Amino acid sequence: MNKLEKYILNGATIRQGPHQGETGATSNVTKTKDVTQRTGNGQAHSAALENSFSHLKQSLCDPAPKSSAEAFRCKLCPVDWLSHGRKCYWVSKEIKDWKGSQEDCTAKRSQMLMIQDWNEMEFIGSATQGPCWIGLHFSSPERKWTWLNNSSFDAKLFPVAGPAKENSCGMIKGSQIRSEICSADFKWICQKDGVFL
Known part of the structure; x- marks a missing residue:
């Protein structure tokens, strides 16, 4: 399990610095923790995790060019980096x-x-x-x-x-x-x- 998955499972808040005139975007993903605790099922856990990743990408990332195979692929850096x-x-x-x-x-x-x-x-x-x-x-x-x-x-x-x-x-x-x-x-x-x- 990587660091980002641990943050999601623990309901951490992930921040990305100012983007296109915004003051900062914050996504709270505590819903994943609730879903995971209720299911206890490996497939449901994977689906919830995939759903959280999809939500993070849509919330924090620029859409990739249409020619790209990976829409919403982006890189996160610490605040002020x-x-x-x-x-x-x-x-x-x-x-x-x-x-x-x-x-x-x-x-x-x-x-x-x-x-x-x-x-x-x-x-x-x-x-x-x-x-x-x-x-x-x-x-x-x-x-x-x-x-x-x-x-x-x-x-x-x-x-x-x-x-x-x-x-x-x-x-x-x-x-x-x-x-x-x-x-x-x-x-x-x-x-x-x-x-x-």
């Missing part, structure tokens, strides 16, 4: 050093931003103002830039401006990645996968 592609992004309003930024993302059950392509780079560049920490650091024994998850960094795709030396961390400013001393204070960006309905 930005949505793009398959990810959700959170941009801080305060400043911290790189380590403190990493700890904050972990506390939000996310990770610091790891940019994968130019489409994502352009989105982040337009969504942020000023420099922000990302999940990139210079590892001194290997003398190379590495993402936090230890995946390799493509320096040909994203050249890093500035010196690469011990205690250097990556930050983004506009559509450029720059090297900065890790103890400097900047805003930061966290990322997590969206929940698809």
Whole structure:
């Protein structure tokens, strides 16, 4: 059972941020809990759950284009997070050093931003103002830039401006990645996968 199913079965309130001029949409799905308790039947439980998903999609999601096989498919992000592609992004309003930024993302059950392509780079560049920490650091024994998850960094795709030396961390400013001393204070960006309905 996934997290969304648990929320539905427990009668949780699911929120999605402002959408098309609205101040926020809230759907209370406690009816599913009542139906499930009364039936005790696996098929009735599945039907009630499917009915709740259908209601959530209609209430919270934009209709997909008519050519799409999956009408009302959408991605949910936490309140105050930005949505793009398959990810959700959170941009801080305060400043911290790189380590403190990493700890904050972990506390939000996310990770610091790891940019994968130019489409994502352009989105982040337009969504942020000023420099922000990302999940990139210079590892001194290997003398190379590495993402936090230890995946390799493509320096040909994203050249890093500035010196690469011990205690250097990556930050983004506009559509450029720059090297900065890790103890400097900047805003930061966290990322997590969206929940698809």
